[in-house]
Amino acid sequence: MAKELWKGNEAIAEAAIRGGCELFFGYPITPQNEIPEYMSLRLPQAGGCFLQTESEVAAINMVYGAAGAGARVMTSSSSPGISLKQEGISYIAGADLPCVIVNIVRSGPGLGGIQPTQADYFQACKGGGHGDYKLIVLAPSSVQEATDLVQEAFELADYYRTPVMVMGDGMIGQMMEAVEFRPAKKRKLPEKDWITDGTKGQRKPRIITSLYIDPDDCEKHTLEMFARYKEIEENEVRYETYNMDDPEIVIVAYGTTARIAKSAINTLKNEGINVGLIRPITVWPFPTKVIADTAKLSGVISFLTVEMSMGQMVEDVRLAVNGVKPVHFYGRTGGVIPLPKEIVNEAKKILEGRE
Amino acid sequence: MAVFKRTKGLADYQFHYCPGCTHGIIHRLVAESLEELGLLDKAVGVAPVGCAVYAYIYFNCDMHEAAHGRAPAVATGIKRANKDLTVFTYQGDGDLAAIGTAEIIHAAMRGEKITTIFVNNAIYGMTGGQMAPTTLVGQKATTAPLGRDEDHFGQPIRVSEMLQTIPKAVFVERVSVHDVKNINKAKSAIKKAFQTQIDGKGFSFVEVLSSCPTNWGKTPVEALDWLQENMIPYYPIGNFRTPEEGK
Numbered sequence: 284m285a286k287e288l289w290k291g292n293e294a295i296a297e298a299a300i301r302g303g304c305e306l307f308f309g310y311p312i313t314p315q316n317e318i319p320e321y322m323s324l325r326l327p328q329a330g331g332c333f334l335q336t337e338s339e340v341a342a343i344n345m346v347y348g349a350a351g352a353g354a355r356v357m358t359s360s361s362s363p364g365i366s367l368k369q370e371g372i373s374y375i376a377g378a379d380l381p382c383v384i385v386n387i388v389r390s391g392p393g394l395g396g397i398q399p400t401q402a403d404y405f406q407a408c409k410g411g412g413h414g415d416y417k418l419i420v421l422a423p424s425s426v427q428e429a430t431d432l433v434q435e436a437f438e439l440a441d442y443y444r445t446p447v448m449v450m451g452d453g454m455i456g457q458m459m460e461a462v463e464f465r466p467a468k469k470r471k472l473p474e475k476d477w478i479t480d481g482t483k484g485q486r487k488p489r490i491i492t493s494l495y496i497d498p499d500d501c502e503k504h505t506l507e508m509f510a511r512y513k514e515i516e517e518n519e520v521r522y523e524t525y526n527m528d529d530p531e532i533v534i535v536a537y538g539t540t541a542r543i544a545k546s547a548i549n550t551l552k553n554e555g556i557n558v559g560l561i562r563p564i565t566v567w568p569f570p571t572k573v574i575a576d577t578a579k580l581s582g583v584i585s586f587l588t589v590e591m592s593m594g595q596m597v598e599d600v601r602l603a604v605n606g607v608k609p610v611h612f613y614g615r616t617g618g619v620i621p622l623p624k625e626i627v628n629e630a631k632k633i634l635e636g637r638e
Numbered sequence: 639m640a641v642f643k644r645t646k647g648l649a650d651y652q653f654h655y656c657p658g659c660t661h662g663i664i665h666r667l668v669a670e671s672l673e674e675l676g677l678l679d680k681a682v683g684v685a686p687v688g689c690a691v692y693a694y695i696y697f698n699c700d701m702h703e704a705a706h707g708r709a710p711a712v713a714t715g716i717k718r719a720n721k722d723l724t725v726f727t728y729q730g731d732g733d734l735a736a737i738g739t740a741e742i743i744h745a746a747m748r749g750e751k752i753t754t755i756f757v758n759n760a761i762y763g764m765t766g767g768q769m770a771p772t773t774l775v776g777q778k779a780t781t782a783p784l785g786r787d788e789d790h791f792g793q794p795i796r797v798s799e800m801l802q803t804i805p806k807a808v809f810v811e812r813v814s815v816h817d818v819k820n821i822n823k824a825k826s827a828i829k830k831a832f833q834t835q836i837d838g839k840g841f842s843f844v845e846v847l848s849s850c851p852t853n854w855g856k857t858p859v860e861a862l863d864w865l866q867e868n869m870i871p872y873y874p875i876g877n878f879r880t881p882e883e884g885k
Contacts, residue, residue, distance in 0.1 A: 306719055332718045336711070337744035344708040344741070348715025351702045352682070352723070356715070374705050479700035479716065481680035481723050488649070490694050492685075492703035 286461040291426045291451065292317035294462050295385060295433050299357050300325055301464055302434030304383070306332045306349045306356040308342040310364060313397045314453040315387035318359040339364040343371030343384075350380040351491040353478030355437050359385035361453070362403050363394060365411075372446055373412030377493025379477075379508070381440030383433065384418075384448045387456035390618040398618025399453030401538060404595035407450050408567040415505050417512050419447040419519065420567040422537045426460035428564070434467035439519065441472045443511055450566065452591065454539040454620070512568075521564040522573060526552065529582050530559030532630050535574065535600045536589040537563045540621065544589055547626035558587075558630050566596065574603035585609040585633055589626055592616050647673040649698045658851040658858025660815045661689060661757065665696055667821070668728065668755055671829045672699065675836070681724045682716050684709040688730040689763040697728075707738025710745035713752045724835055726753040731772040732762045735795050739771075742797070749806025749840040753831045756797060759848040760869060767853030771795045774872055779853075794872065798845045802878040808840035810878040814847040814870060816862040823875075830880070839881040847873055 289297070296318045299307070307326055309319040319335060326333045336342040342358045349356040360368060365386045375382055388403045390396040407420045419439055423429035429451055436447040479489055495501035523541075526548050527533070536544045541562040548558045561577065563570050577583060585608050588597040597612045604610050613629045615621045644650075647669025655661045672678050681699040685691060687706035694701035704712040709727035717725040734742050734756050745752065761779060762768040769779035769786060772794045776785040786794075801807045809831050813824035824846055831842035847869050849861035856864055 306715070308715065334714070334718065334748075337740050340708070341711040341714075341741055341744065344705065344711035345715035345718070347704070347708075348684070348702060348712035348717075349719040350715070351712075352716045352719035354719035356719070370705055371708070378703075479682045479702050479723075480720055481682065481700055482678070484679040488698055488700050490701045490703070492694060492701075494691065494703055 284463050286463045288459050289426060289462040290317060290457070290459045291429055292387065292456040293321045294426050294430045295449070295451070295456070296321035297325065298430035298433040298464060299383065300329050300331070302437045302467060303355045304331065304357045304437065305354045308334050308336050308345040308356070308358050309360065310336050310339045310342050312361045312364045314389055314456050315359050315361045315385070317456070318385060339367035340371065343368035346382050347371055347375050347378070347380065350375060350382045351378070351479050353475050353480055355441070357383040357385065359387065361387045361389045362391050365403065365406065369406070369412035372418070373414055373416065374493050375446050376416035376418065377414060378491050379444045380446070380491070381444055382446050383436045383440055384446060385433070386448060386450045388450060388452045390616065396618045397453065399539060399620065400591045400616055400618055401452055401540060402592040402595065402616060403450065404566065404590070404592060407448055408569070416508060417567055419443070419445060419515060420565065421447065421449050422564060422566045423449065423451050423455055424538050424541045424562065426455065426458065427462050429455055430462055430464055431467070438467050438470050438472070442470050443515055445511065452539050516568040519565060520568045520570050520572070522570040523562040523564060525560035525562065526557070527559040530557050531582065531584050532558045532587055532633055533577055533583055534558060534560045534587045534589055534626070535563070535596070536560065537566055537596065540589050540591055543621055543623055544626055546623035547630065550623060550627050551630055556630065556634065569599045569603070571599070571603040574600060575605065578604045578607040583608060585611060587611045587613060587629060587633060589621060590614045591620065645670045645673050647678055647698050648696055651695055653696065654692060655689065656852040658849065658861060659689070660848040663815050663821060664755065664757055664846050664848065665693065667825045667828050668726070669697060671825065671832055675829065675832055677724045677832060680722060681726065684713045684716070684725070684727040686727070686729040686733040688733045690728055690730060690757065691764070693728050707733050707736070708741055709733070709738065710741040710750070710752070710754065714745055714748070714750050717750060717752050724832065726755060726832070728755045729757070730763065731756070731758045731760065731770045735771040735797050743804070746801050746804045746807040746841045746843070749808070751835050751838055751840065753835045753842045754844070755828065756843065756845045757848045758797070758845055758873065759850040760794070761850050761853045763850050763853055774868055796873060798843070798878050801843055806840045807843060808879060808881040809834040809842035812845040812847065812873060812875050812878070814865065814875050816847070816849065816865045820875070827877070834881055837881070847875065
């Protein structure tokens with residue numbers, strides 16, 4: 284297929300339909316409105332169901348119901364709306380149901396603003412809602428990668444029976460890029476032998492719940508969830524490396540920020556300064572091992588984490604580096620996008636200090 | 639000869655409800671209706687948060703446990719995913735008329751082809767007798783120890799009357815279970831509500847006035863009398879809307 288020019292949000296919606304999305308429930312919020320708008324026309328044409336809901340809370344609970352009934356289902360929103368969905372996400376995780384949640388991240392806290400940030404990293408990767416649970420969190424850095432990851436998100440969700448979040452920032456949602464829609468690699472998915480589709484007189488009633496009133500039962504269920512999370516950590520870590528041939532400094536950045544870091548790395552290279560990039564594609568499971576291994580390389584002086592936030596992922600980088608090398612941080616927030624020259628300056632400052 | 643026996647609509651568990659609580663009666667009416675309409679093998683019930691949280695164990699059909707107040711949204715997701723199912727929610731007054739107000743109104747507005755059984759006992763039961771949106775003026779609750787003051791807390795909400803204003807809420811009826819005659823009327827309304835769903839006519843809703851002897855501080859018999867004398871005057875029983883024939 285020839286490449287076509289697509290706006291990020293619309294490409295995400297189209298990719299979801301191609302990935303088998305049957306139902307979409309959502310509520311308007313900038314900067315992700317093109318997703319429900321596109322879905323409202325195209326999903327019914329594809330035989331699916333689109334509903335604009337009374338709130339983000341209702342949307343995620345409709346996702347909860349439809350996922351329980353066995354459908355491939357998705358919702359999308361942006362930061363304040365994702366906050367509202369957290370209760371439902373916790374229930375969906377607790378009931379072991381698959382679904383896809385797209386967060387086109389904007390600034391906060393509170394109403395914040397509508398420009399891109401990466402300030403929802405903690406919310407996405409460290410729980411978000413109440414209780415012991417994890418989401419698989421995929422962080423595209425281009426429209427092409429967003430379309431690939433959205434389709435794969437449905438496969439991952441069904442394979443591991445867990446909600447999957449695709450976390451793009453407002454830049455990914457709003458910009459246009461050339462896209463080729465590529466089907467996700469099909470996994471051998473487990474049979475959905477737990478869905479509420481009526482007993483048909485053929486089996487015992489099924490119950491979808493996250494309630495375990497006996498502490499021993501609740502702990503047992505949580506341990507089962509975490510056994511799955513361990514499997515995910517072992518099998519699903521994804522990252523990209525760039526210019527990692529004997530770097531002095533290693534930048535860790537994801538999403539839009541990683542693209543800007545690449546420009547900075549190219550500028551530095553022309554000046555004879557070798558800086559590498561590790562770009563997490565899965566921010567959970569986090570690519571801890573590659574960062575830990577890189578920290579042990581004698582040529583690597585230090586790490587520089589760059590984010591469009593006040594420093595969230597940097598905590599995971601520090602845990603991975605574990606004190607072996609210094610970890611610096613540079614961030615812009617509130618919707619301000621860092622410029623390549625700012626990252627160049629940070630790298631030079633580090634080298635001047637030789638730390 | 640008719641023999642009174644356990645309905646197939648209820649699983650073989652002993653209810654956890656307090657002595658004199660009418661949830662057991664209402665469970666039975668719903669279960670009998672599902673059985674008699676031949677719906678048990680294609681029904682999915684959505685359980686609330688509140689005293690009836692374990693409804694998902696008691697009903698002998700597929701069940702889905704919702705978050706507090708969200709049952710109509712969960713039911714919407716189930717029904718939109720699989721139109722062949724008969725989907726119902728079973729919710730109390732804290733769940734439906736306080737935290738879940740938006741979800742019930744919008745499910746009705748969309749005309750979701752689901753059935754809601756709304757159990758109104760004018761109190762939060764499971765959490766221990768706090769004031770509900772349905773608590774009567776002057777009625778005591780643990781968070782209204784001097785009785786509900788309407789100047790401070792407002793007047794109790796009448797959900798059936800509110801839903802009656804929504805065109806796609808095509809079956810709306812308020813019933814009571816304080817005596818045998820009314821229990822039989824309640825059963826009839828619940829069956830009609832499910833029939834409305836089967837016929838694809840729109841959203842159907844039955845409000846059931848119910849007693850809570852434990853949190854009202856009354857014996858079971860006193861509680862039924864109190865329901866009749868105090869709740870029915872404020873919450874009049876009767877049909878608010880029935881789908882027109884042939885439509």
